[in-house]
Amino acid sequence: MPEELFELELFGEGIERRYRKMRPEVEAMPWGTLDVSGIPENVLVLARKQWTGAAFQEHRTGIACCAALRALLECRAPLDLIAMASRFPLDEVVHVELCARMAMELGGGTEIVHDPDDLIVEAGEGLSPLMRAADMIVRFFCVGEALSIPLLRGTWHAARHPLPKAVLGRIVKDEAAHGTFGFAFLDWADPDLTTEDKAHLGRAADRTIRAIKKQWLSIEKNRNTAYDQSVGDALAWMQSDDYLALAAKSMEQRVRRPLRERGIHPSA
Ligand SMILES: [Fe+2]
Numbered sequence: 001m002p003e004e005l006f007e008l009e010l011f012g013e014g015i016e017r018r019y020r021k022m023r024p025e026v027e028a029m030p031w032g033t034l035d036v037s038g039i040p041e042n043v044l045v046l047a048r049k050q051w052t053g054a055a056f057q058e059h060r061t062g063i064a065c066c067a068a069l070r071a072l073l074e075c076r077a078p079l080d081l082i083a084m085a086s087r088f089p090l091d092e093v094v095h096v097e098l099c100a101r102m103a104m105e106l107g108g109g110t111e112i113v114h115d116p117d118d119l120i121v122e123a124g125e126g127l128s129p130l131m132r133a134a135d136m137i138v139r140f141f142c143v144g145e146a147l148s149i150p151l152l153r154g155t156w157h158a159a160r161h162p163l164p165k166a167v168l169g170r171i172v173k174d175e176a177a178h179g180t181f182g183f184a185f186l187d188w189a190d191p192d193l194t195t196e197d198k199a200h201l202g203r204a205a206d207r208t209i210r211a212i213k214k215q216w217l218s219i220e221k222n223r224n225t226a227y228d229q230s231v232g233d234a235l236a237w238m239q240s241d242d243y244l245a246l247a248a249k250s251m252e253q254r255v256r257r258p259l260r261e262r263g264i265h266p267s268a
């Protein structure tokens, strides 16, 4: 398994100028205004880790959006739905940059080693184009993205400094469309999904829900060791009881309930 460092770069010149023109809000943020002098070193390191980890997650989500987008085209989903989803990879690239720059503002990114061939779980072999799209969209959007929205919004509310507030505000704004998209797709696909298809999608949702619950457990285990709520919430990374309570509530209301309403029953 090839292990590579998660590093980012810009091409620069005209290419960067064109990118900046597409998303001018990135440069408009109050970069360079974060004073970290009063923050204890161990808390700062943890904050840098959190934001680097967030950049890496956004990078993975970008890959997930591209994989889902390809499947959407292959199953000839409605053009307007495809058009809407085609904006998502760019959104995620912007989020990667925003999170990585937040880590830089706090003193620099931390080391993440990864296997670039193993960043998303592909849909299983032998599925029809429609089910390939549905499998990925249920996991990436109906669970992953739908759950991340209320959590991001909670973190955005807790953020007190204008810079993380602006960064999270932008991400929250983009993600609103990502969260509803998955369920819109399911509503369109519904007449063509059999009972077995829906059982398959329930199991797919289960796998993702279980993986997320594992992450919550590790947050719960670590939250009392170095997390300082007064500083952490100010720097906009929540690891508090509030976060975990919101996460559990959101999983039920934003993920499981709307899936159940569409005949998809995750058991996890
Ligand atoms: Fe994102």
Ligand SMILES: [Fe+2]
Pocket (backbone or CB within 6 Å): 061, 092, 145, 175, 178
């Ligand atoms: Fe997203």
